[in-house]
Amino acid sequence: DAGVIQSPRHEVTEMGQEVTLRCKPISGHNSLFWYRQTMMRGLELLIYFNNNVPIDDSGMPEDRFSAKMPNASFSTLKIQPSEPRDSAVYFCASSDRVGTEAFFGQGTRLTVV
Amino acid sequence: SQQGEEDPQALSIQEGENATMNCSYKTSINNLQWYRQNSGRGLVHLILIRSNEREKHSGRLRVTLDTSKKSSSLLITASRAADTASYFCATVFYGNNRLAFGKGNQVVVIP
Numbered sequence: 350d351a352g353v354i355q356s357p358r359h360e361v362t363e364m365g366q367e368v369t370l371r372c373k374p375i376s377g378h379n380s381l382f383w384y385r386q387t388m389m390r391g392l393e394l395l396i397y398f399n400n401n402v403p404i405d406d407s408g409m410p411e412d413r414f415s416a417k418m419p420n421a422s423f424s425t426l427k428i429q430p431s432e433p434r435d436s437a438v439y440f441c442a443s444s445d446r447v448g449t450e451a452f453f454g455q456g457t458r459l460t461v462v
Numbered sequence: 463s464q465q466g467e468e469d470p471q472a473l474s475i476q477e478g479e480n481a482t483m484n485c486s487y488k489t490s491i492n493n494l495q496w497y498r499q500n501s502g503r504g505l506v507h508l509i510l511i512r513s514n515e516r517e518k519h520s521g522r523l524r525v526t527l528d529t530s531k532k533s534s535s536l537l538i539t540a541s542r543a544a545d546t547a548s549y550f551c552a553t554v555f556y557g558n559n560r561l562a563f564g565k566g567n568q569v570v571v572i573p
Contacts, residue, residue, distance in 0.1 A: 353504075382561060392505075392550065392563040405560055440504055447559035448492050451552075453504035 353454035355441050361460045367429040370457045373422055374443030382451060383416055383426050384440040392440075398424065399447050431461045472568040481538040483567045485551035486531075492554045494527055496536050499548045499566070508536075508549075543573045 354373040362368055374381050383395040396406040401418045409416070413432070418424040428435055438458050442451040475481050485494070493512045497505040511518045511527045511534065518525045524537040538545055548566040555562070 384563075391565040394560055394562055397560065399559075442505075442561075444561075448554040448561075450495065450507040450510055451505075451561055452507070455504050 353441055353443050353452050355439075355454035355457050357457060358455060359458045359460075361462065362431055364432055364461055365430045367427065368431045368435075368459060368461075370426040370439050370441075370459070372424045372426070372441030372454060374424070374441070375452055376422065378443035378445050378452070379421075380444045380447045381418060381424050382442040382444075383424070384442065386438045386440060386456070395426070397447075404447075431459075433461045435459060436461050471565070472570075474570045474572065475541055477541060477543055477571055477573050479541055481541050481545070481569050481571070483536045483549055483569070484533060485535070485564055486533045487553045488532060490556045491529075492556050492559070494534050495552045495554070495561070496523075496525060497550045497552060497563075499550065501547075505550065538569075541571045543571050545569060546571045
């Protein structure tokens with residue numbers, strides 16, 4: 350397996366634009382996590398899914414953020430409209446069940462100017 | 463906060479020395495995990511210790527867990543330059559299976 354695949358690796362966008370980050374988890378994994386990493390706040394859990402269902406989205410900062418998992422092999426994190434303070438590295442991770450070892454993608458570095 | 467908190471934040475050691483990092487948490491856990499992150503990369507899982515375990519080994523890594531003190535330590539023995547990275551502890555709490563990370567320890571191993 351190629352591991353967790355995220356796209357794009359880098360994204361630069363202007364304030365106010367919509368941004369969509371994509372994630373393909375490891376095949377057979379039932380849990381998927383979205384994290385945001387910044388120097389100031391560290392690694393924050395935004396949302397996690399179990400069997401494609403959002404279980405806990407309490408980390409989603411505000412209504413501008415939304416996440417979907419339409420099937421077991423694909424998830425998106427959308428920011429609309431984007432703001433400069435959204436600049437961060439966004440990681441997707443998956444595990445074969447909640448509470449076990451998580452496998453991380455390489456991350457998407459988002460810069461909002 | 464339910465997140466793990468590592469201590470110390472930054473550590474610089476000579477190759478061959480041991481490196482120890484600590485992590486504390488605030489509520490009951492299901493398990494505690496340690497991850498490594500090399501600069502510009504994703505996190506890589508190192509080791510998982512369950513709440514009913516006290517010590518676990520994996521190669522040059524040794525993890526301890528003290529649930530009475532709500533703390534864990536990660537020991538890297540005979541460090542190598544390739545161990546230079548950030549190390550994070552993460553906790554999975556009972557009743558809520560969030561995998562929550564601390565802020566991380568920066569470890570620099572000088573050749």
